[in-house]
Amino acid sequence: LKETATTGSGTAVNGSTRPLNLDFSKGKYSLIDLTHSGRIETYDAKNTTTTYSLMTNKTKYFTSQTQRAGVDAHYNADLVYDYYKNKFNRNSYDNLGAPIYSIVHYGVNYNNAFWSGEVMVYGDGDGSTFTTLSGANDVVAHELTHAVTDYTAGLIYENQSGALSESFSDVFGYFVDPGDFLIGEDIYTPGITGDGLRSLSNPEQYNQPAHMNQYRYLSNTEAGDYGGVHSNSGIPNKAFYNTVTQLGNSKSEQIYYRALTLYLTPQATFTDARAALVQSATDLYGAADAQIVASAWDQVGVY
Numbered sequence: 650l651k652e653t654a655t656t657g658s659g660t661a662v663n664g665s666t667r668p669l670n671l672d673f674s675k676g677k678y679s680l681i682d683l684t685h686s687g688r689i690e691t692y693d694a695k696n697t698t699t700t701y702s703l704m705t706n707k708t709k710y711f712t713s714q715t716q717r718a719g720v721d722a723h724y725n726a727d728l729v730y731d732y733y734k735n736k737f738n739r740n741s742y743d744n745l746g747a748p749i750y751s752i753v754h755y756g757v758n759y760n761n762a763f764w765s766g767e768v769m770v771y772g773d774g775d776g777s778t779f780t781t782l783s784g785a786n787d788v789v790a791h792e793l794t795h796a797v798t799d800y801t802a803g804l805i806y807e808n809q810s811g812a813l814s815e816s817f818s819d820v821f822g823y824f825v826d827p828g829d830f831l832i833g834e835d836i837y838t839p840g841i842t843g844d845g846l847r848s849l850s851n852p853e854q855y856n857q858p859a860h861m862n863q864y865r866y867l868s869n870t871e872a873g874d875y876g877g878v879h880s881n882s883g884i885p886n887k888a889f890y891n892t893v894t895q896l897g898n899s900k901s902e903q904i905y906y907r908a909l910t911l912y913l914t915p916q917a918t919f920t921d922a923r924a925a926l927v928q929s930a931t932d933l934y935g936a937a938d939a940q941i942v943a944s945a946w947d948q949v950g951v952y
């Protein structure tokens with residue numbers, strides 16, 4: 650079955666034009682990116698939660714309104730693949746060139762997105778709380794980083810290890826979108842400018858704790874967000890902010906990647922994360938930078 654890599658373009662969720670890596674075969678274009686061994690394929694659930702099909706088009710210009718979700722899922726997945734390859738020489742989430750699958754238009758007015766363990770899934774939002782979630786590069790990086798975490802530290806998605814999983818996903822969401830310390834600002838509350846789902850610089854702004862003395866002991870159930878993984882991530886997120894404002898992006902991303910892929914283990918606590926990051930800073934940049942990391946965690950009450 651002949652696949653021919655080609656390029657085209659499409660309209661993004663925000664109306665801008667995105668370059669696209671496409672496949673041309675059997676007289677039509679599809680959202681299959683063959684430009685690296687971690688091939689990227691983008692599918693359309695057409696507002697179901699059960700069936701999906703490859704997003705295709707007669708021409709190389711994916712410019713219809715319903716194609717916007719797929720255009721950004723495809724474009725942003727390529728952006729995140731390139732980030733991990735260029736910064737850390739990591740070849741897809743498993744470092745073995747695993748294919749990256751995305752599904753858009755999941756459900757009806759679905760105000761969320763997730764890594765299913767195999768694929769990335771994006772809702773369209775209800776147009777008030779969220780618009781199409783694949784439109785945010787930091788959200789796509791957040792989801793793909795869950796896949797990286799699953800293949801490396803394997804952080805268990807509950808309590809402190811789950812909050813760390815959340816934090817590392819937000820942190821790499823920042824590194825892919827380093828212009829601001831907000832998560833999801835491009836797709837959160839389309840009617841309101843300047844807000845976001847979470848803030849790394851000021852977690853309390855969106856009702857997250859930013860210090861260990863504010864830790865939320867929620868139940869380890871779906872209703873308790875598995876021990877508050879999306880709440881308590883505010884504490885490691887604040888420690889990250891304290892670190893990156895001192896060390897800068899390029900040192901910090903290497904320290905965080907080394908900790909995630911070399912030192913962290915499935916049951917890691919906040920204290921373990923502090924130790925992993927201090928060790929990574931020592932390995933890479935020496936005692937002075939390691940002390941900056943230690944101080945960043947002191948400031949959020951994690952020793």
Ligand SMILES: O=C(O)[C@H](CCc1ccccc1)CC1(C(=O)N[C@@H](Cc2c[nH]c3ccccc23)C(=O)O)CCCC1
Binds near residue numbers: 791795815846
């Ligand atoms: O990847 C994750 O951590 C989140 C995945 C949530 C999920 C997990 C399992 C099945 C379905 C959905 C999705 C994101 C998230 O942080 N969701 C939060 C906040 C949120 C989004 N939509 C919501 C609707 C209701 C309540 C909370 C939310 C959550 O699910 O808590 C990440 C970036 C943006 C969306």
Ligand SMILES: [Ca+2]
Binds near residue numbers: 830831833
């Ligand atoms: Ca952002």
Ligand SMILES: [Zn+2]
Binds near residue numbers: 791795814815818
């Ligand atoms: Zn997450």
